[in-house]
Amino acid sequence: MNRASQKRTLLAFPYIFWIIAFTLIPVLILFWYAFTDAEGAFTLKYLAAVFQKVHLKSLWMSVRLSFVCTVLCLLIAYPLSLCMRSLKISRKWMLTTIVIIPMWMNFVLRIMSWQLILSKNGILNRLFSMLSLPPQNLANSGAAIVIGMVYDFLPFMLLPIYNSVMDVEEDVLEAARDLGAGTLTVIFKILVPLNRPGIISGITMVFVPALTTFAISDMLGGGKVMLIGNIIEQEFLNTMNTHLGSGLSLILMVFILIGMLFSFRLERDQEEYKAKSTAEKEKELC
Amino acid sequence: MEKTLIQNDILIDLKHITKSFGSHMVLDDFSLYIRKNEFVTLLGPSGCGKTTTLRIIAGFETPDTGEVFFEGKNINSLPPEKREINTVFQKYSLFTHMTIAENIAFGLKIRKKPKAYIEEKIKYALELVGLTGFEDRCPETLSGGQQQRIAIARAIVNEPKILLLDEPLGALDLKLRQSMQLELMRLKNELGITFVYVTHDQEEALTMSDTIVIMNQGYIQQIGTPEDIYNEPENAFVADFIGDVNMLDGKVISKSAVEMLGTSFPCTDEGFEAGTKVDVVIRPEDIVLTNPGEGTIDGLVEEVIFKGVHYQMKVRCRGYAFFVCSTVCREAGSKAGLQIDPFNIRLMPKPQSDDERAVHEE
Structure with missing residues (x-):
């Protein structure tokens, strides 16, 4: 081993330590608990517990709400990114606004303020009554959770999408218009396909935390809407059933992995296509 | 046209x-x-x-x-x-x-x-x-x-x-x-x-x-x-932008002569009154090098660069370095005469308004 690679190994050590101590070992512990019962004997019953009606219902609710949340985030973030591009605001300034400023306020406080806005006599209903609209019962519902999740996770969607929208060169869009493309054609035939990697990573970055959230659903669901995250939280903290909590966590992890594999697959298809093209070219040159 | x-x-x-x-x-x-x-x-x-x-x-x-x-x-x-x-x-x-x-x-x-x-x-x-x-x-x-x-x-x-x-x-x-x-x-x-x-x-x-x-x-x-x-x-501006040129200050003497570098050159460009100050433009390939004394003006060859098809030379006459392209080489340091055909000497009015002056800024 030469000195440069020795140095690299040395520099990588803290990172490796971090991964082992705080990711690998906890996951192994999770596996251990998920596959054993209280006596330490091997069992699959905690994994199978996901098929209990109450768990299936929560899982389905989680998938549904995070799906809605992801779609809403996408529907907000993409047009917003296009607007920001056409406004020609400095990119650095924009990124600061998207990423840093939301961090200035504590996460719990942000969600609590939504409690106040959405509650029965909250700001929203007062506004509605001023406009003589019927009051809405949004507090402690799935809708409230979705609102909170969209509010909280939107930057994760916005960031990669905004970046990929900004990376498209102006003259590519001009070329499309020059060839006869109207605004909608430019967006759907040129921008969206070019921004696919950004869109995919945005979807992943919102869907995964949305699927596992328990804090937002705790605070905005008022205990009435149980997501899979809440069930797991309860198993660990209330009923102290570490085995069941681990089992359900593992199932959830599988869901996340499937989602990520799917998005990797989409990106890889694109890469492979390019690689194939390159190979053809090289063959021709030979 | x-x-x-x-x-x-x-x-x-x-x-x-x-x-x-x-x-x-x-x-x-x-x-x-x-x-x-x-x-x-x-x-x-x-x-x-x-x-x-x-x-x-x-x-x-x-x-x-x-x-x-x-x-x-x-x-x-x-x-x-x-x-x-x-x-x-x-x-x-x-x-x-x-x-x-x-x-x-x-x-x-x-x-x-x-x-x-x-x-x-x-x-x-x-x-x-x-x-x-x-x-x-x-x-x-x-x-x-x-x-x-x-x-x-x-x-x-x-x-x-x-x-x-x-x-x-x-x-x-x-x-x-x-x-x-x-x-x-x-x-x-x-x-x-x-x-x-x-x-x-x-x-x-x-x-x-x-x-x-x-x-x-x-x-x-x-x-x-x-x-x-x-x-x-x-x-x-056009003369300078398209190809290489020699550009000198001149004064029209008569219908068929212009004075530059203190020497009178025969030319054919008409339409200028005697005494008018003009820009004189001469393409480097339009200058013919002769033996000293045989041309309109004498100069010293300062620099010769071989360009493949032709030689590119710098000939200094009374302070102005002419840029000359020719297939005939003259040694650096030697004296040579410069001969220019009257119809290859182009006279241009000096710019007068601001609009026209803009062309000189480049």
Whole structure:
């Protein structure tokens, strides 16, 4: 081993330590608990517990709400990114606004303020009554959770999408218009396909935390809407059933992995296509 | 050369166009017409407004004042996608998420052409630019020259009435540029459409154009055929921009003589009164070197550079270093006489107004 690679190994050590101590070992512990019962004997019953009606219902609710949340985030973030591009605001300034400023306020406080806005006599209903609209019962519902999740996770969607929208060169869009493309054609035939990697990573970055959230659903669901995250939280903290909590966590992890594999697959298809093209070219040159 | 102006022959007519970006005036009362089947080159240094002119024709910029006519119709407010004009961009601007065939078919699909027609057009266009068999390739796997040819193919399949080319060969190396120049001329003749070409490369302009429009700082300096522009430059800027020149201060003595460097030179340019101060322009290849004493003026050869076909020499006469190109070599350090044919001495009025002075700033 030469000195440069020795140095690299040395520099990588803290990172490796971090991964082992705080990711690998906890996951192994999770596996251990998920596959054993209280006596330490091997069992699959905690994994199978996901098929209990109450768990299936929560899982389905989680998938549904995070799906809605992801779609809403996408529907907000993409047009917003296009607007920001056409406004020609400095990119650095924009990124600061998207990423840093939301961090200035504590996460719990942000969600609590939504409690106040959405509650029965909250700001929203007062506004509605001023406009003589019927009051809405949004507090402690799935809708409230979705609102909170969209509010909280939107930057994760916005960031990669905004970046990929900004990376498209102006003259590519001009070329499309020059060839006869109207605004909608430019967006759907040129921008969206070019921004696919950004869109995919945005979807992943919102869907995964949305699927596992328990804090937002705790605070905005008022205990009435149980997501899979809440069930797991309860198993660990209330009923102290570490085995069941681990089992359900593992199932959830599988869901996340499937989602990520799917998005990797989409990106890889694109890469492979390019690689194939390159190979053809090289063959021709030979 | 005087051009006869036939009204229905004019394809694009720019009338009194003004365009500024912020406080910077890019085009000032700019008027130009382009005829059918013409290969027009807008030539000038960077920032002279040539690309802006092209973008106004394409529809990407709207003039502040003035009108753009296309076949006699005002198209000021017509967006680029509705104009029968296509552009080849400097940076190729191919769609990287599409194959070559999809790139070429883009405009045709928008126009909802039948599938068989599109297939045929793709084949035809690729054949035309010499890239048959590239249909399923990805733009990023092509070389610069190939990408540029695809960009041209993508534009011409739509059968535009005008093809705009914005320094399309700027990013290519010399050899490739020269072969692409010939290819573009061939394409133009085969397709029979109007080309409007933007470049800052005077050689490129001279090689390809029917008409050259020389621009500087938002003004047209001269419009003419390549021969006109080279042989009969209208002002000092044009003379200097097109090829190498010797430019001297002179004073007209009589109808057939001009004084410069304290010597009287016979010349044929008329139309100046005796005593008028003028700019004198002499092309380096128009100076004949003789034995000392046999020419109009004597000088000292200071520098000789072998250029392949000719020698490039610097001959100093009374403080002015003449730039001379000749196939006959004179040794550096030797004395030589300079002989200039009267009709090769070109006289130009000195600029008087600010507008005219602008041409000297470059």
